[in-house]
Amino acid sequence: MSENTRVLIIDDHPLFRRGVRQLLELEDGYDVVGEAAGGQEGIELARQLDPDLILLDLNMKGIDGLETLRTMRDLGVDARILLLTVSNSADDLMAAIRSGCDGYILKDNDPADILRLLASAMDGKNAISPELMSLLATALREEGASDRRSKANLTEREIAILKCLAAGKSNKLIGRELDIMESTVKVHIRQPAAQAAVPLPGGSRRLGGGA
Helix, strand or coil: CCCCEEEEEECCCHHHHHHHHHHHHCCCCEEEEEEECCHHHHHHHHHHHCCCEEEECCCCCCCCHHHHHHHHHHCCCCCEEEEEECCCCHHHHHHHHHHCCCEEEECCCCHHHHHHHHHHHHCCCCEECHHHHHHHHHHHHHHHHHHHHHHCCCCHHHHHHHHHHHCCCCHHHHHHHHCCCHHHHHHHHCCHHHHHHCCCCCCCCCCCCCC
16 A cells, blocks of 8 residues: 655645645545745755655745745755645746746635645646646747747757756756756756746656756
8 A cells, every 4th residue: 555645834824734734634645744834944844854745835924935945946855846825927837837846726726626636746747726727828828939039049058958858857867968967957947048948848847946
């Protein structure tokens, strides 16, 4: 029998954390191993507890969700990380994807839909609230035009890295394939032109994330 998915909840609203915990405790297959009220505490618990799944709020006091996400990826946290948020902004959605999230779920989704998306994420699929898919498609179409302009400013190395990202490869694997340091891969990804050109493959685990 397979082990339960170990979950860490990071959210600065205690009532919401309690609600998510109760939802997961009623569902077979999940163990909530920790809760954090802020980004810094969440980062520390993620490293200590090594969870399988992290549910992360976007708008938090102090370190916000995006910075928390980026820091965890930089530190090598390889859990599935899902943004659980009230924001339906296309900018927030794309920023989360580029920062290494594995899903983006709206807090006002039906509990059954949230559980379905969590299961989808743990199966290695993209977990995005259905009502955001048209928003994502629009954002990608708009980026398509900028891709053609930005790629003209990319080096051969940056283009090679982007092709690897489009194939769903992690920074660590890209480094091995191109015989460069993983830190060098991250530097190239964070160049403005490269960030604008990073595509979103339908089945990739994350874009611009950690190991």
